[in-house]
Amino acid sequence: MPTQIKGPALFLAQFAGDAAPFDSLENITKWAAGLGYKGVQIPTFDGRLFDLEKAAESDAYCDEVKGICADAGVAITELSTHLQGQLVAVNPAYDRAFDAFAPAAVHGNPKARQEWATEQMKKAAVASRKLGLDHTVSFSGSLAFPFLYPWPQRPTGLIDEAFDELARRWLPIFDYYTDHGVDIGFELHPGEDLFDGATWEMFLGRVKEHEAARINYDPSHFLLQQLDYLAFIDLYHDRINAFHVKDAEFNPDGRQGVYSGYQGWTNRAGRFRSLGDGQVDFSGIFSKLTQYGYDSWAVLEWECCIKSPEQGAAEGAPFIESHLIEVTEKAFDDFAGAERDDKAIKEMLGL
Template sequence: MVAVKPYLREVFKLLVFRDLIGRHGVAISSLGYYPNPLAADRDEANAAVAHLKQVIETSAALGINMVTTFIGRDHTLSIEDNWPRFLETWRPLIALAESKGVKVGIENCPMLYGLDQWPGGKNLATSPAIWRRMFADIPSPNFGLNYDPSHFILQHMDYTAPLAEFRDRLFHTHAKDARIDRASLDEHGVFALPKLWHTPKIPGQGDIRWGRFFGALHDAGFTGDIAIEVEDRAFEGSLEGRLDSLRISGRYLRQFIAG
């Protein structure tokens, strides 16, 4: 009975929460959790993996069936030297997700902005070359992408080119823009810390051509959810400013989305 009671309390909380969002007409596209499961600090990595398992199980229990997250990376090591830990960590996680009917969408953020993330960044899954290898080594249909075009602006890459090839792996998307300060980039160079020349913006106020992006997204047959992600400091000063960022983003993006 000692072990059962906490379990029943958790089940009750889930049922109450599921009823609450249902009564208010709220839809949740995914449970997002963005730690570093491959962190150099093994205690940090182990805690991230343990909680990620709980997130996967909770997503299934709530009927959301989608989790968005990072692969993680030991930023002190090369991609090649990270690969054995990637397989050791993620094969069981994806097997768990598949057994629960949950899809896991990996965001393509490099997580390389400051000195604490230098030199490799804290997320492996940043480019099509790495994605191909990931999906070849873990070919589960429940393993895919949470695609954010703004991270390609940071990496000076084409943000539409991968969509057709990875159409079957497009589980979820983020609508976030980014702006490159060319004068600062010319001053510091591309190998300087990105925070010196890169700024996240709300959709329509950065360098992404959203008509081009949505055209490629529609061509790829994507019908999933698009989540507005706000990291724009111009709107962070107040609650009203943060609400405005969502209103402005929503109005801008509706020209590309039916309904």
């Protein structure tokens, strides 16, 4: 019996490299398929694996990409524009760090960098349509995040203006995506202005509940914030268009809690882990997503402060496979059922 959620799939960004089998789309998809993955999420910002400029312009190139994946035995789940989406909105505090994600020609020029990022996002919509994809995944960028903690006291209106501006920058992009039949799933992530349900609602209202605005659900970031990631699905399941299967653990002690970011990854109270090594309740997550009809991909995003990516990838495919649910077509008590008997019903109710 087929499962409702598709998988397992693998986000390729953390595995791309200069040595085989991680140095080309052909090699890395064959490697992923050999581990048991049935789909791959492709980063549009790594030229070793994908040429976004060419994909937006050339049907032949998109056919070539689809052919490479098909020959390896994997489907394309989504295109990722995390780095370009990040650059749609950058607080000046992050200018120097985030220039590294953009071409040298726009370094030191925030306006030109934003324009480049916006065009990149639009090209990803065109490329997705050419590849036959309905969903993409991305980051929202951040104007307000440096002011996350309310000390020193924030000027009245600062957060509102930041979210108003974020909406102004994204609304034309959403319209463009809708015109191409594609949507954008934001990974709600600390460092982005959209990092939890409350910030998501602040943004969604400002973009007029736009249909292209979606969520790439990743429970690891919620666990590190100590947010109820199962209740999150209850609240926002109708907006979830993608799913990053990533584990994490939170071990506060007398020295550290949620704000332990100055420590190295292995020394933090909150750490990303390989699948099965952390604290995320994936049985609960797969059950909730299945219950609400999520029928897209379960995509491993590997980030672990201890285990190697190769081991994490090898263990990830069977882990996801074991959590996929074959949806039942029967009720457990069907054996005791009977045809409707109106006379008996009335008698039982004293009617």
